[in-house]
Amino acid sequence: MTVNTPPVLSGGWPVLGHALEMMRNRESLFKRGFQEHGDVFAIKLGPRYAAVVSGAENNKLFYTQTDKTLNMQDAYQFLKASLGEVLFTASKEAYYNQRPALQEVFRRERMVDYIRAMNIEIQHWIDGLGDAGEMDFSAEMLRLAQFVAGHALIGPKYQKELGAGFWDLYLNISRSLDPILPPSLPIPKFRRRDKAKAAINHIFSGMIEERRQLPDQYDDLISTLLRTPLKDGSVMDDQTIINMFTGLLFAGHETTAGQAAWTVAQLLQHSDYLGLVMAELNMKLKPDSDLNQESINQLDHIAWAIEETTRMYPSADLQMRTVEQPLDLGGYHLPVGWQVIVNAANSHYLPEVFKDPYVYDPLRWSPERGEGKNPFTLVGFGGGIHKCTGMNFAKNEMIIIIVKLLQTFELELLSQEIRVVQGAGANHPSEIKIRYKKR
Numbered sequence: 001m002t003v004n005t006p007p008v009l010s011g012g013w014p015v016l017g018h019a020l021e022m023m024r025n026r027e028s029l030f031k032r033g034f035q036e037h038g039d040v041f042a043i044k045l046g047p048r049y050a051a052v053v054s055g056a057e058n059n060k061l062f063y064t065q066t067d068k069t070l071n072m073q074d075a076y077q078f079l080k081a082s083l084g085e086v087l088f089t090a091s092k093e094a095y096y097n098q099r100p101a102l103q104e105v106f107r108r109e110r111m112v113d114y115i116r117a118m119n120i121e122i123q124h125w126i127d128g129l130g131d132a133g134e135m136d137f138s139a140e141m142l143r144l145a146q147f148v149a150g151h152a153l154i155g156p157k158y159q160k161e162l163g164a165g166f167w168d169l170y171l172n173i174s175r176s177l178d179p180i181l182p183p184s185l186p187i188p189k190f191r192r193r194d195k196a197k198a199a200i201n202h203i204f205s206g207m208i209e210e211r212r213q214l215p216d217q218y219d220d221l222i223s224t225l226l227r228t229p230l231k232d233g234s235v236m237d238d239q240t241i242i243n244m245f246t247g248l249l250f251a252g253h254e255t256t257a258g259q260a261a262w263t264v265a266q267l268l269q270h271s272d273y274l275g276l277v278m279a280e281l282n283m284k285l286k287p288d289s290d291l292n293q294e295s296i297n298q299l300d301h302i303a304w305a306i307e308e309t310t311r312m313y314p315s316a317d318l319q320m321r322t323v324e325q326p327l328d329l330g331g332y333h334l335p336v337g338w339q340v341i342v343n344a345a346n347s348h349y350l351p352e353v354f355k356d357p358y359v360y361d362p363l364r365w366s367p368e369r370g371e372g373k374n375p376f377t378l379v380g381f382g383g384g385i386h387k388c389t390g391m392n393f394a395k396n397e398m399i400i401i402i403v404k405l406l407q408t409f410e411l412e413l414l415s416q417e418i419r420v421v422q423g424a425g426a427n428h429p430s431e432i433k434i435r436y437k438k439r
């Protein structure tokens, strides 16, 4: 057993350590740490130490030790105040008890309905754009991802059921996320969060009650969850169902919106590769037809573009755990109470894994090149038992958006510079101005 804890990165402040730098620009903090110490180093976040790790072997240990020596729920306490106790904010026991419900939501057969909902919402959005114009594609993607998640998870009448102000309530929840401040502080953003949570509870309670009263009229996800047995044979109580939907909508929309926006922006920045994408589209798909899983699976070049953007601009750029039992990682000892952070900023740019890592090169994901074969080198969707259950949902959604957009419009990227905007839940791109004209 090693006794040395990871080396601490220079530049920490008294008391606060690296917390301010982490809040301002975690990507550059992690890159600085990597330059100073390599794959494993420590930062100090207030009173706590966190080991920041990268590289396939260390990432693998992080994911495979989750729910064993590493605890996920404790690390994501700050999400619990916003989402309630569900999924990875619930206790380990509650999470495994709830897993059958999560598996029900993402049962393979359900994807057919989800893809149908995606086709409808995405086509509706395209039709609403008119023949020509300019748009902020980042903002458009956020709106569209809300509609897709609403339709797929709640049903075709989601707008009426959720009500006009629903997504504004949601915004108050996302904006309240704060990994540093105690979530019970009586400050305005936490008060707005609590009001929004109460309003969301009220909306979902009404929807649940209606399904309970009129079971013959509903066969959707809420009514399914009302009768899906959990591991211990019980069914979910109403509050957990509400938390589950709040959690799924949270996990599903900002991440997908950011990733979709970056993918399109990068395609427009690289006309050679866009040419390959268009050639594949023209060869394999009929124009104006809806997509299904079979046609989606044929579109290798778009799938590789999504992988490459996930590598270079991951929405979920860091994942966190707390050490519950001491463990050794990367030649260092991690004591109980430390946090561990897997970060994409370093993992996705390792030159021994990805050739010329700063170059946009989607063909690196082709089977011939096969870079990143090791499942722990690309961590944008996590890994191990808690790997994103919505990954296929998100990838299908992004592919349908890209296909319909490219088939309908000629696009011109007007923004010269696009920045990463750091969020507490997920990163997203700054404004992406695009000019479009019907083909």
Ligand code: HEM
Pocket: 087, 088, 248, 251, 252, 253, 255, 256, 257, 259, 315, 316, 319, 320, 379, 380, 381, 382, 383, 385, 386, 387, 388, 389, 390, 391, 393, 394
């Ligand atoms: C590009 C879009 C997405 C990205 C980048 C993303 C990323 C992630 C990551 C990194 C994790 C693991 C977190 C960790 O280990 O700490 C995760 C978990 C999860 N994601 Fe996603 N996600 C995306 C879309 C979605 C969508 C669309 C849904 C649902 C409709 C979803 C639902 C979930 C759920 C339920 C979990 C928890 C799984 C568990 O704990 O077992 N995600 N996601």
